[in-house]
Amino acid sequence: MQKVAITAISVLLGAALIFMMVKVFEGKTIGVNEVGSPKTHTGTITITGVMAGSSQYDKSVIGIMDTKEAECKTGCEKLYIPVKCPGGEQPVIGDEIKASGKFQKLPAGYVFVARKLKVVKHHDIAPQQAPPKS
Known part of the structure; x- marks a missing residue:
């Protein structure tokens, strides 16, 4: 009976240790407004943001904005980060995503x-309205 209890405790402790290690190696999740300069992020990071649209040239590239900016309805100066999505189903406008990956330098900038x-x-976001002309 004692061997069974020790084995059960060992399995539980092992599972808890594995869970903690996975969380530690996931790294910190940062928002779009926290990124700053992409060239300062050389390793794998996780970014969270809201999908705002996709490239007309490459549908696997989407633009994400900060989750707080998704609430802005008029006169917003939103910062967008282009994200090249892995294969599979793409998010839709308004989907809040967590993306893990790296910045890559291209001739036109970073992605x-x-x-x-x-x-x-999912967030219900309205298209940004242009400020009134004076």
Whole structure:
């Protein structure tokens, strides 16, 4: 009986240790407004943001904005980060995503190449309205 209890405790402790290690190696999740300069992020990071649209030239490239900016309705100066999605189903406008990957330098600038992308939830976002002309 004592061997069974020790084995069960060992299995539970091992599972808890594996879970903690996975969380530690996931790294910190940062928002779009926290990125700053892409060239300062040389390793794998996780970015969270809201899908705002996709490239007319490459549908696997989407633009994400900060989750707080998704609430802005008029007169917003939103910052967008281009994200190259991995294969599979693409998010839709308003989907809040978590993307893990790295920034890659291209001739036109930087793009975040996601190796893993997960839809967290959906936001109802309105298209940005142009400020009134004076």
